[in-house]
Amino acid sequence: MVEKIPVYCYQCVAGPDLLKVVVRDGVAVGVEPNADLAAEHPAGGKVCVRAYGLVQKLYNPARVRTPLKRTNPRKGRDESPGWTPISWEEALDLLAQRLGAIRAKGLVDEAGYPRLAVTLGSGGIAPAYLGTFAAFLAAWGPIDQGIGSGQGVKCYHSEHLYGEFWHRAFTVAADTPRCGFVLSFGYNGDASGGVTGVHRHAAARARGMRWVQLEPHLSITGAGAAEWVPIRPKTDAAVLFALLHVILHEHDWRTVCDVPFLERMTASAYLVGPGGYYLRDPYTRKPLVWDENRERPVPFDDRACSRPALDGEFIAAGLEVGPDGATRSVCERVRPAFAHLREHVREYTPEWAAAIADVPAAAIRRLAGEYLAHARVGASIEIEGTTYPYRPVAILLGKTVTNGWGGYECCWARTVLAALVGALEVPGGILGTTVRLNRPARNRLDSVRPGPDGFMAQPLNDTSRDRWQASPHIRNAYRTLVPLADDSPWSAALGPAHLPWLFMEQPPEPWPAPTVPEVWIIYRSNPAISNWETGRIERALERFPFIAAFAYTQDETNWYADLLLPEATDLESLQLYRVGGTKYIEQYWEHTGWALRQPVAPSPCHTRDLTDIATELAARTGLLDAYLAALNRGAGTTVPLAGPLHDYAFKAGEKPSAEAIWDRVCRAATHALTQGAVEHDLAWFKRHGAFFVPFPQRQYYLHGAMAARGLRYELPYQERIKRLGQELGARLHERGITWWDVQLDEYQALPAWKDFPRIWSQTATAHGQSPDEFPFWLLTSRSMQYSWGANVSLPILAEVARHVSGHFGVMLNRGAATRLGIAEGDLVEIQSPTGTTRGRAILREGVRPDVVVVLQQFGHWATPFARELGMPNLNEVAAMDLTLTDATGSGADLVPVAVRKAR
Amino acid sequence: MTSLGALAPATLIPAQRQQLWGRLAVANFAGGGLGAGFYLAAAVTADFRAGPSLALASWLGPALVLAGFLAVAAEAGRPLRGPRVLTRIATSWMSRELWAGGAFLMLAPGEFLFPGSGQRLLSALAACTLVLAQGFILRSARAVPAWDPSIMPVVCLVSALVSGTGLLTLVEVVAGGTPSGARLFSLLALASGAGIVWLGYVTWHDDTASLTATRALRQGRAAVEVVLGGYVAPLVLAAIGLAMPEAARAASALAGGLMVVGQAQAKALMILDAGLLRPITVPHLRLDRRPS
Amino acid sequence: MRWGMVIDLRRCVGCQTCTIACKQEHGLPAGYQWRFVADCEVGEYPQVRRIFLPMQCMHCAEPPCVPVCPTGASRQRDDGIVWVAYDACVGCGYCAVACPYHARHLMHNTPGYFAVPTAPEAATAHPERRGVMTKCTFCQERVDAGRARGLRPGLDAEATPMCAVACIAEAILFGDLDDPTSRVARVARDGRAVPLLPECGTQPSVFYVVE
Ligand SMILES: Nc1nc2c(c(=O)[nH]1)N[C@H]1C(S)=C(S)[C@@H](COP(=O)(O)OP(=O)(O)OC[C@H]3O[C@@H](n4cnc5c(=O)[nH]c(N)nc54)[C@H](O)[C@@H]3O)O[C@H]1N2
Ligand SMILES: Nc1nc2c(c(=O)[nH]1)N[C@H]1C(S)=C(S)[C@@H](COP(=O)(O)OP(=O)(O)OC[C@H]3O[C@@H](n4cnc5c(=O)[nH]c(N)nc54)[C@H](O)[C@@H]3O)O[C@H]1N2
Numbered sequence A: 001m002v003e004k005i006p007v008y009c010y011q012c013v014a015g016p017d018l019l020k021v022v023v024r025d026g027v028a029v030g031v032e033p034n035a036d037l038a039a040e041h042p043a044g045g046k047v048c049v050r051a052y053g054l055v056q057k058l059y060n061p062a063r064v065r066t067p068l069k070r071t072n073p074r075k076g077r078d079e080s081p082g083w084t085p086i087s088w089e090e091a092l093d094l095l096a097q098r099l100g101a102i103r104a105k106g107l108v109d110e111a112g113y114p115r116l117a118v119t120l121g122s123g124g125i126a127p128a129y130l131g132t133f134a135a136f137l138a139a140w141g142p143i144d145q146g147i148g149s150g151q152g153v154k155c156y157h158s159e160h161l162y163g164e165f166w167h168r169a170f171t172v173a174a175d176t177p178r179c180g181f182v183l184s185f186g187y188n189g190d191a192s193g194g195v196t197g198v199h200r201h202a203a204a205r206a207r208g209m210r211w212v213q214l215e216p217h218l219s220i221t222g223a224g225a226a227e228w229v230p231i232r233p234k235t236d237a238a239v240l241f242a243l244l245h246v247i248l249h250e251h252d253w254r255t256v257c258d259v260p261f262l263e264r265m266t267a268s269a270y271l272v273g274p275g276g277y278y279l280r281d282p283y284t285r286k287p288l289v290w291d292e293n294r295e296r297p298v299p300f301d302d303r304a305c306s307r308p309a310l311d312g313e314f315i316a317a318g319l320e321v322g323p324d325g326a327t328r329s330v331c332e333r334v335r336p337a338f339a340h341l342r343e344h345v346r347e348y349t350p351e352w353a354a355a356i357a358d359v360p361a362a363a364i365r366r367l368a369g370e371y372l373a374h375a376r377v378g379a380s381i382e383i384e385g386t387t388y389p390y391r392p393v394a395i396l397l398g399k400t401v402t403n404g405w406g407g408y409e410c411c412w413a414r415t416v417l418a419a420l421v422g423a424l425e426v427p428g429g430i431l432g433t434t435v436r437l438n439r440p441a442r443n444r445l446d447s448v449r450p451g452p453d454g455f456m457a458q459p460l461n462d463t464s465r466d467r468w469q470a471s472p473h474i475r476n477a478y479r480t481l482v483p484l485a486d487d488s489p490w491s492a493a494l495g496p497a498h499l500p501w502l503f504m505e506q507p508p509e510p511w512p513a514p515t516v517p518e519v520w521i522i523y524r525s526n527p528a529i530s531n532w533e534t535g536r537i538e539r540a541l542e543r544f545p546f547i548a549a550f551a552y553t554q555d556e557t558n559w560y561a562d563l564l565l566p567e568a569t570d571l572e573s574l575q576l577y578r579v580g581g582t583k584y585i586e587q588y589w590e591h592t593g594w595a596l597r598q599p600v601a602p603s604p605c606h607t608r609d610l611t612d613i614a615t616e617l618a619a620r621t622g623l624l625d626a627y628l629a630a631l632n633r634g635a636g637t638t639v640p641l642a643g644p645l646h647d648y649a650f651k652a653g654e655k656p657s658a659e660a661i662w663d664r665v666c667r668a669a670t671h672a673l674t675q676g677a678v679e680h681d682l683a684w685f686k687r688h689g690a691f692f693v694p695f696p697q698r699q700y701y702l703h704g705a706m707a708a709r710g711l712r713y714e715l716p717y718q719e720r721i722k723r724l725g726q727e728l729g730a731r732l733h734e735r736g737i738t739w740w741d742v743q744l745d746e747y748q749a750l751p752a753w754k755d756f757p758r759i760w761s762q763t764a765t766a767h768g769q770s771p772d773e774f775p776f777w778l779l780t781s782r783s784m785q786y787s788w789g790a791n792v793s794l795p796i797l798a799e800v801a802r803h804v805s806g807h808f809g810v811m812l813n814r815g816a817a818t819r820l821g822i823a824e825g826d827l828v829e830i831q832s833p834t835g836t837t838r839g840r841a842i843l844r845e846g847v848r849p850d851v852v853v854v855l856q857q858f859g860h861w862a863t864p865f866a867r868e869l870g871m872p873n874l875n876e877v878a879a880m881d882l883t884l885t886d887a888t889g890s891g892a893d894l895v896p897v898a899v900r901k902a903r
Numbered sequence B: 001m002t003s004l005g006a007l008a009p010a011t012l013i014p015a016q017r018q019q020l021w022g023r024l025a026v027a028n029f030a031g032g033g034l035g036a037g038f039y040l041a042a043a044v045t046a047d048f049r050a051g052p053s054l055a056l057a058s059w060l061g062p063a064l065v066l067a068g069f070l071a072v073a074a075e076a077g078r079p080l081r082g083p084r085v086l087t088r089i090a091t092s093w094m095s096r097e098l099w100a101g102g103a104f105l106m107l108a109p110g111e112f113l114f115p116g117s118g119q120r121l122l123s124a125l126a127a128c129t130l131v132l133a134q135g136f137i138l139r140s141a142r143a144v145p146a147w148d149p150s151i152m153p154v155v156c157l158v159s160a161l162v163s164g165t166g167l168l169t170l171v172e173v174v175a176g177g178t179p180s181g182a183r184l185f186s187l188l189a190l191a192s193g194a195g196i197v198w199l200g201y202v203t204w205h206d207d208t209a210s211l212t213a214t215r216a217l218r219q220g221r222a223a224v225e226v227v228l229g230g231y232v233a234p235l236v237l238a239a240i241g242l243a244m245p246e247a248a249r250a251a252s253a254l255a256g257g258l259m260v261v262g263q264a265q266a267k268a269l270m271i272l273d274a275g276l277l278r279p280i281t282v283p284h285l286r287l288d289r290r291p292s
Numbered sequence C: 001m002r003w004g005m006v007i008d009l010r011r012c013v014g015c016q017t018c019t020i021a022c023k024q025e026h027g028l029p030a031g032y033q034w035r036f037v038a039d040c041e042v043g044e045y046p047q048v049r050r051i052f053l054p055m056q057c058m059h060c061a062e063p064p065c066v067p068v069c070p071t072g073a074s075r076q077r078d079d080g081i082v083w084v085a086y087d088a089c090v091g092c093g094y095c096a097v098a099c100p101y102h103a104r105h106l107m108h109n110t111p112g113y114f115a116v117p118t119a120p121e122a123a124t125a126h127p128e129r130r131g132v133m134t135k136c137t138f139c140q141e142r143v144d145a146g147r148a149r150g151l152r153p154g155l156d157a158e159a160t161p162m163c164a165v166a167c168i169a170e171a172i173l174f175g176d177l178d179d180p181t182s183r184v185a186r187v188a189r190d191g192r193a194v195p196l197l198p199e200c201g202t203q204p205s206v207f208y209v210v211e
């Protein structure tokens, strides 16, 4: 008997996508696209190679098959944990008893940190597999969710924070189907963009879109590009600045730029005073602009002003408002923000950039010209009856470009370049995909609310004297150190999530050393492989008193755990998840709704559904009612069970099964989505897999909401950022904290080029070595066959991945390798000031001679099968260091290294 | 940049060594050639009349051929289905090889049951067909450029005659005989003639694929061994034998031995070292900036 | 009727979804693939092109692999599909050295991925393939079963080869080359699509759009 059971896959952040599992006589034997939902799904209901790996994931004999308890009290890489199998009852009692002890003592320790820490990994996909565990966490109270594994601080971190700040863009995507020209600085979407990304790009290429890939190695995405520009690592900001220079100084900006957009949709016309703050109306404190007609300063929102000056110099009077409300009356020569922008980029000529980035000046000029030519300033397009500006050009930035030092500069320049031609949040241009820091989470447009100075309201962490969070409430101190991290449920994970590891070892004077959490629960995350300086992570883990790890297999982090809990995995558990609408990385649907994940076959192991585990833990820790209340509120599931039209709320004292819970969620979700018109239960979802309602494309473009609310993008001048920096600096210095001073320099109104590569090469100096000893840049790149380290234990993926170069070794430029006497397949040693890693040489022409590339994160020593791959890991040689941490609290995956043939 | 415009053809997947046919296949091509060649040589030199050498060839020849067949059977995935190989005589040279080989195995030993020049003629014909079939098998292996030149059947036939005559001379000398001038002359002629055929095969190619594939046969120690050891040396030794009769026995014996070894080595090189799969190419590909 | 494919190299990103989908559809054991997508590099730094090239049986109209077969196990159907009758094959490997496209795979044994076969491995085992020649079948079972149900191969997923159905870039078109109205026939006609190794005279039914 053959059944085809619909489920969703969210094994990477580019999902979720829809599939069917083929089950023959109770055994899952295959995966296929969900053709029933081809019309709703943007990629025709297809799934990628990793989804096909799910069958092997389910039946992998190397899984943790039953709860395991540690018997060896000593923890260390060469201390076998001595696992002994225990029953689920014992396991849950053991954990509940530890948790109970915490509740007895108090949820927060003497240092002010939560005694319970929880790390949910894999780049933010955990919620799609967590069942109702999040409701348990919500019921618990203060929890430290900021002890990281590299997710966030290694992702598009600056883009996440500044992107949401400027245009509600947690991640930025091109409006690919309508775009004609993409400049991609290391965005590897053909490997990282998932099914929908690949599907959109392929169609665009076939249609003739021009894609230019600036990247130190010829990636999967570079392969399909019209042109590959082998740029020097971490110098992207220089090229982006030079593009600004060419447009603003070598072209007549008044003819090539979208002047009306700059005047009405940005702060380009705002006058900037001598102190670097906007010149404001003394009474209303509104920023002033210069009215060309009336030849006097008027408030920015003066309807009578039809010609605000963008350039020029004017004598004007007004008030500057600096940090902590400090004011200063001004009456002197001032210029609009746009004029400051032009002045700022004057020195960034293509010749200047060429010397830094190893990209010919002529190429930079040509690309700027192509960008302007494709922008079609003035064109418009009608979508669903609404007329929009049509600007088919986009600049995309990859992971290593948008995080760590230089991330702010690149994100700023990219967004300003879009604004110059009006290609921001309009058809064809760059769009945000989703919001994570702003609310409501599921509608970007609704998150647009009026704030100060004609800009959007921003939920920033307060830096004022009285409201600043002086002592960190969790170990990564995001509220204290990173105003832009905001304070949403995601903020903890998006804070400087590596600082806890750093500070637990070296306390930052005069702060107390962060205490070690009494109980650490970890799920779908492997910091001992994913984070920088993995050796250090392991040393810290040895000191954790109790680690409970939900575990699929043994891995490098749960090697240090005290309890392994094999929860029911992808094809074994129940969950209803929100799909559709717009989502990172490149999901733009014309529908939105809900999809189900369900057990497809009997589990081959003694697993438990995370929802039942959550319910059990709640019951065992006396939190059942609070947990049910959280469920009723919609914690974790995002659907309140009771609403104006329906009431599926659980009564206190109940102890519902996973089936019962998800049945109610199904009903409430469909009911709420259709304003009561439709209601489907769990049984219905098990048959049909998903339920959708139309999602208008109008929702893709923030422009509509901005125009409707008469708001402006906070570009190009960053007055607010500058003020935040000043205030944060004052707060920290008031407490004698100076170790964050370098980070404070990033808060610039107009970011300037800094020698970013040097910041990394200085690691050598810091460790008493010379930068010249490390002439190569070690970089990392995505593989379509792998999701981080999540599926590295599956041999079938390794088998097919072998066809794609980079698996399994280190890619070097053939010429450079030959000079080093390294031949194909030789074992090479990659050495940095802080460590070494080894791998087999893969010689390629498509790699810069000063670059070596290692895919994903491997170097496993405990994970079954993966430990036999002999892959090097960048994290073994990457330093975890405050000096490599930018103001947003992120770093980047690149390391200056020496490469030699191993003996 | 545009100088790197058209580039035709571009190699996408470079040549790799074929994995399917190994030492056992070599044994078949070498053994079959030697066995059939030995019989041919013996029969022709004996003018298809009875004689000690032909008697020997009548069982040793088939034995060598049979050994070759057993070797390939051992290499095959389902050897027990062997008889099915006879079924495609209309199209497959491998069927024909087996038929010819089978016929040879039936006919040649007839020397001891129903001897006669007719039986010998037919056996010789079968032997001839067998080695030609082997040549055509390689000739139609389109995946392996080093195997499919049209001259291949000739190469195999000549190779069989060379090794066969070599073996014949060797056994006769070992049996105490002294090579006649005619024999020495035929050795000389064969070695030089076959040498020319071989050199023609390894050098004369119009397409790059076969040229690269046969590189292993042109250069390297092994290649030298085949040419010097397998052709030049025997030629010289035969000449020496002709020049000074007192050295004829030693010289011809050595020449014969070298001819046998040389051909075995040639087959091994051809199947293993030169057994490179055809690279996958596309007619033209632009390297410079391309419209996407 | 002659089944054929057009593969658009401008779309392919080498994700290997087709590779794994084919393995799963046909229950191929560890290490065996009837199709794979090669990662090719042409040129020298910095003038380099990286191209992903899906390779499978070309279902040649003049298949050198068929006449050479001594047992008649290697066969060609009237609709052009070239296949192997497992029960007739001796596994001599001759057809494989006759195929210029690396498309034939002698299944010496049928290994599993782990020490013990998993439930799905056991459920999808094909003992009849042990020791014989195997290759891409153009999913003849799907095509035949689909047509029997009145479906149109190339248009209806259930009658179309799994690799084409699974391809996340829509890089693979399947259809009847003899039907001038089919998409494959149209692309193959307009000259953008070329076969591999035309010099071999095999007349492949798989065409590639290179640029
Ligand atoms: N298949 C797959 N998809 C994924 C993931 C996965 O693990 N697997 N992970 C998801 C997550 S969490 C993330 S954060 C994203 C990451 O998405 P991407 O940023 O697209 O991923 P990467 O390929 O890691 O990085 C892109 C490229 O950056 C280039 N690069 C490195 N340094 C520089 C530089 O200084 N300048 C320039 N211009 N380029 C540089 C590298 O060559 C690399 O190819 O992918 C997401 N999607
Ligand atoms: N060298 C290098 N390091 C990187 C990156 C890089 O590109 N290169 N990328 C960085 C980025 S952007 C990110 S987002 C992070 C992500 O890094 P992490 O958040 O650590 O994610 P993974 O490495 O995928 O770890 C997932 C772990 O969960 C386990 N697992 C898999 N499936 C299941 C399951 O069903 N249940 C349970 N309980 N466990 C499961 C796996 O065995 C694996 O150990 O990595 C960062 N680290």
Ligand code: SF4
Binding pocket: A009, A010, A011, A012, A013, A014, A015, A016, A017, A046, A047, A048, A049, A050, A051, A193, A194, A195, A196, A787
């Ligand atoms: S892209 Fe990510 S979510 Fe989509 S199918 Fe592949 S792994 Fe699953």
Ligand code: SF4
Binding pocket: C056, C057, C058, C059, C060, C063, C064, C065, C066, C082, C098, C099, C100, C101, C102, C103, C104, C135, C202
């Ligand atoms: S590709 Fe190879 S196997 Fe397929 S038909 Fe052509 S020659 Fe035969």
Ligand code: SF4
Binding pocket: C068, C069, C070, C071, C072, C073, C074, C084, C088, C089, C090, C091, C092, C093, C094, C095, C096, C132, C133
């Ligand atoms: S391997 Fe099988 S199909 Fe191929 S030629 Fe030999 S018998 Fe025929």
Ligand code: SF4
Binding pocket: C021, C022, C023, C025, C026, C034, C035, C056, C057, C135, C136, C137, C138, C139, C161, C162, C163, C164
């Ligand atoms: S057509 Fe079928 S058998 Fe052939 S490669 Fe595609 S999926 Fe595999």
Ligand code: SF4
Binding pocket: C011, C012, C013, C014, C015, C016, C017, C018, C019, C037, C052, C054, C166, C167, C168, C169, C170, C171, C172
């Ligand atoms: S699935 Fe499509 S895009 Fe992916 S490798 Fe196969 S043909 Fe290429």
Ligand SMILES: [Mo]
Binding pocket: A123, A151, A152, A154, A155, A156
């Ligand atoms: Mo990430």
